[in-house]
Amino acid sequence: MFLGRVVGEVWATKKAQDLVGKRLLVVEALDERREPGAAKVTPVVAADPLGADIGQHVVVAFGKAARVACGGDGDFAFEAAIVGIVDDFDVPSAPASWRLDPRAARRGGS
Amino acid sequence: MFLGRVVGEVWATKKAQDLVGKRLLVVEALDERREPGAAKVTPVVAADPLGADIGQHVVVAFGKAARVACGGDGDFAFEAAIVGIVDDFDVPSAPASWRLDPRAARRGGS
Amino acid sequence: MFLGRVVGEVWATKKAQDLVGKRLLVVEALDERREPGAAKVTPVVAADPLGADIGQHVVVAFGKAARVACGGDGDFAFEAAIVGIVDDFDVPSAPASWRLDPRAARRGGS
Amino acid sequence: MFLGRVVGEVWATKKAQDLVGKRLLVVEALDERREPGAAKVTPVVAADPLGADIGQHVVVAFGKAARVACGGDGDFAFEAAIVGIVDDFDVPSAPASWRLDPRAARRGGS
Amino acid sequence: MFLGRVVGEVWATKKAQDLVGKRLLVVEALDERREPGAAKVTPVVAADPLGADIGQHVVVAFGKAARVACGGDGDFAFEAAIVGIVDDFDVPSAPASWRLDPRAARRGGS
Numbered sequence: 001m002f003l004g005r006v007v008g009e010v011w012a013t014k015k016a017q018d019l020v021g022k023r024l025l026v027v028e029a030l031d032e033r034r035e036p037g038a039a040k041v042t043p044v045v046a047a048d049p050l051g052a053d054i055g056q057h058v059v060v061a062f063g064k065a066a067r068v069a070c071g072g073d074g075d076f077a078f079e080a081a082i083v084g085i086v087d088d089f090d091v092p093s094a095p096a097s098w099r100l101d102p103r104a105a106r107r108g109g110s
Numbered sequence: 111m112f113l114g115r116v117v118g119e120v121w122a123t124k125k126a127q128d129l130v131g132k133r134l135l136v137v138e139a140l141d142e143r144r145e146p147g148a149a150k151v152t153p154v155v156a157a158d159p160l161g162a163d164i165g166q167h168v169v170v171a172f173g174k175a176a177r178v179a180c181g182g183d184g185d186f187a188f189e190a191a192i193v194g195i196v197d198d199f200d201v202p203s204a205p206a207s208w209r210l211d212p213r214a215a216r217r218g219g220s
Numbered sequence: 221m222f223l224g225r226v227v228g229e230v231w232a233t234k235k236a237q238d239l240v241g242k243r244l245l246v247v248e249a250l251d252e253r254r255e256p257g258a259a260k261v262t263p264v265v266a267a268d269p270l271g272a273d274i275g276q277h278v279v280v281a282f283g284k285a286a287r288v289a290c291g292g293d294g295d296f297a298f299e300a301a302i303v304g305i306v307d308d309f310d311v312p313s314a315p316a317s318w319r320l321d322p323r324a325a326r327r328g329g330s
Numbered sequence: 331m332f333l334g335r336v337v338g339e340v341w342a343t344k345k346a347q348d349l350v351g352k353r354l355l356v357v358e359a360l361d362e363r364r365e366p367g368a369a370k371v372t373p374v375v376a377a378d379p380l381g382a383d384i385g386q387h388v389v390v391a392f393g394k395a396a397r398v399a400c401g402g403d404g405d406f407a408f409e410a411a412i413v414g415i416v417d418d419f420d421v422p423s424a425p426a427s428w429r430l431d432p433r434a435a436r437r438g439g440s
Numbered sequence: 441m442f443l444g445r446v447v448g449e450v451w452a453t454k455k456a457q458d459l460v461g462k463r464l465l466v467v468e469a470l471d472e473r474r475e476p477g478a479a480k481v482t483p484v485v486a487a488d489p490l491g492a493d494i495g496q497h498v499v500v501a502f503g504k505a506a507r508v509a510c511g512g513d514g515d516f517a518f519e520a521a522i523v524g525i526v527d528d529f530d531v532p533s534a535p536a537s538w539r540l541d542p543r544a545a546r547r548g549g550s
Contacts, residue, residue, distance in 0.1 A: 001265040001300045003230060003246060008201030010113060012169060012194030014160055016179040019194060024169065026113060026201050029262040042139040043201075045111040045169050050234055054202075059232060059244065059265050061298050063173060063283060069236040069297035077179035077193045079171050080111045083297045084232030084239060091228030091246050091263075092274075118421030120333060122389060122414030124380055126399040129414060134389065136333060136421050152359040153421075155331040155389050164422075173393060187399035187413045189391050190331045221485040221520045223450060223466060249482040270454055279452060279464065279485050281518050283503060289456040289517035303517045304452030304459060311448030311466050311483075312494075338531030340443060342499060342524030344490055346509040349524060354499065356443060356531050372469040373531075375441040375499050384532075393503060407509035407523045408501050410441050 001061045003086065004029045006054050010045060016077035022070070023048040025082065027060050030098050046080040055104030057086035111171045113196065114139045116164050120155060126187035132180070133158040135192065137170055140208050156190040165214030167196035221281045223306065224249045226274050226324075230265060236297035242290070243268040245302065247280055250318050266300040275324030277306035331391045333416065334359045336384050336434075340375060346407035352400070353378040355412065357390055360428050376410040385434030387416035441501045443526065444469045446494050446544075450485060456517035462510070463488040465522065467500050470538050486520040495544030497526035 004027040012024070028043040046060050049070045059082070060066075066081035067074060091098065114137040122134070138153040156170050159180045169192070170176075176191035177184060201208065224247040232244070248263040266280050269290045279302070280286075286301035287294060311318065334357040342354070358373040376390050379400045389412070390396075396411035397404060421428065444467040452464070468483040486500050489510045499522070500506075506521035507514060531538065 001244075001298055002262055003265050007203055008199060010167075010169065010194075010196050010199040010201075012196050015169070015194035016159075016171075018178070024111075024194070026199070031262040042112055042141040045113050049236075057230075059230060059235070061236075061300075063299050064295065065287075065297050065299040067175075068238070068295045075174065075178045077171055077175050077191075078111055079173050079175040081297075084230075084235035084244070086230050086232050089228060089230040089246070093227055117423055118419060120387075120389065120414075120416050120419040120421075122416050125389070125414035126379075126391075128398070134331075134414070136419070152332055152361040155333050177395075185394065185398045187391055187395050187411075188331055189393050189395040221464075221518055222482055223485050251482040269456075277450075279450065279455070281456075281520075283519050284515065285507075285517050285519040288458070288515045301517075304450075304455035304464070306450050306452050309448060309450040309466070313447055337533055338529060340497075340499065340524075340526050340529040342526050345499070345524035346489075346501075348508070354441075354524070356529070372442055372471040375443050397505075405504065405508045407505050407521075408441055409503050409505040410501075 001059050001083065002029045003089070004044070004058055004060055006052050006056050006058055007043060008054060018074075018076050019047075019078060022078070025052060027058060027082070030057075030094075044080050046082050047078050048082045050082050050085055052082050052085050053104055055101045057089070057100055058082045059084035059086060111169050111193065112139045113199070114154070114168055114170055116162050116166050116168060117153060118164060128184075128186050129157075129188060132188070135162060137168060137192070140167075140204075154190050156192050157188045158192045160192050160195055162192050162195050163214055165211045167199070167210055168192045169194035169196060221279050221303065222249045223309065224264070224278055224280055226272050226276050226278060227263060228274060238294075238296050239267075239298060242298070245272060247278060247302070250277075250314075264300050266302050267298050268302045270302050270305055272302050272305050273324055275321045277309070277320055278302045279304035279306060331389050331413065332359045333419070334374070334388055334390055336382050336386050336388055337373060338384060348404075348406050349377075349408060352408070355382060357388060357412070360387075360424075374410050376412050377408045378412045380412050380415055382412050382415050383434055385431045387419070387430055388412045389414035389416060441499050441523065442469045443529070444484070444498055444500055446492050446496050446498055447483060448494060458514075458516050459487075459518060462518070465492060467498060467522070470497075470534075484520050486522050487518045488522045490522050490525055492522050492525050493544055495541045497529070497540055498522045499524035499526060
């Protein structure tokens, strides 16, 4: 799993059957080389069963764990999902760019 | 899963039995360091059950999810597949190089 | 698996059902480019069944192994977990930044 | 899966039981930063059920897919295998270093 | 799988139950940017069922393959293992830093 920030959303009309009706969010991982709002490494596309919002911090899981988080261990055609919306974190060495956006925290997941 | 752009195709006569008849596309991930048309990181070879075209944006999944997207949870000899052809995306911080190619959008997946 | 150092913790009220009650630690991998206390690569978020503490060295496993370490091969919605708290290591070529923090060693996992 | 070039072979007398009798090839991924013959990123060691030759382009798959390609979904002690020997590819943006070696094409897989 | 060199060992008293009694080695991957004895990328911690020694070249496998190599397809709490101790390799483009250490070859795995 990694700690990331939701930076956007993608839409696909033509897709695998079991992705129909699922939100696909774009999440970039937080690391210390990161400036706020800049996508420095390849972002991940994750299914979102929790209702996260752009700007929120989330925990993303891969593989079977992602499918479990979306309702069962079914054979879904995705392997990344948001498994937690982060309220707070304590990482003393984290750079300022990791700061939670208080507006996103208010807005999202509610 | 990641958001990528189809940059090409590979052909192999000699291959694993269950790859026979499957299109193998070359997809490069979108990140902010990317110039249009330049392969900056190692591209992925993905099976294509959706009929994507060069230049189109796609979502690629790995592992079991890729096999599910290609028709069942069978034991296929591949672990990457296109699971969605992207019509549009909203990533406010995305660089210009992420722009959808309107000609590819018209052409592909139809 | 990789050798890392616990650098923090995240909290999420809204999360996948089977993450409820699990500690989620932030762990950064040790490599030679690392300065003490600086997160140079993307840290991993790992479930912690062993009671590790900030500053301690740990071994992190992924995938099914992570779920096994947390009590069975159940279908949990995570895929990274701490599987060992490191007492000592012998890597002659390791940089000084890999040194164990004796205070963390005393404090943690007890 | 990725597109790579076979750069060598490794031999191990002492190995997991089900690797006995299997060729283990060293394959480096093709990316645009690559000069011909130079190993710029960490190469992969892949089981080879197809009879590829040094210099040939191949498609490598990971995980269960690799085991399927080697004859069944058995519990083999490897997770990377060559699943296709590339005859040709069409990647308009590919650098010159991706060119197929015509001698390798003639020699290999026959 | 990747080709690496054993650079050390870690010890953990507090660990997942099925890691008890297993040696955990630190292995760094061989790539061309590597100087002898320098850990340039994040090393892997691998279970060692074969008795490898520091300085030896090994092939490391991940996931289920790693668990198979350690005796069955059991649900072990690790996902990396040494599956072969390398006697020799033929990679014409390999840098000098890949050279086998003849002393390690004599010493290890016996």
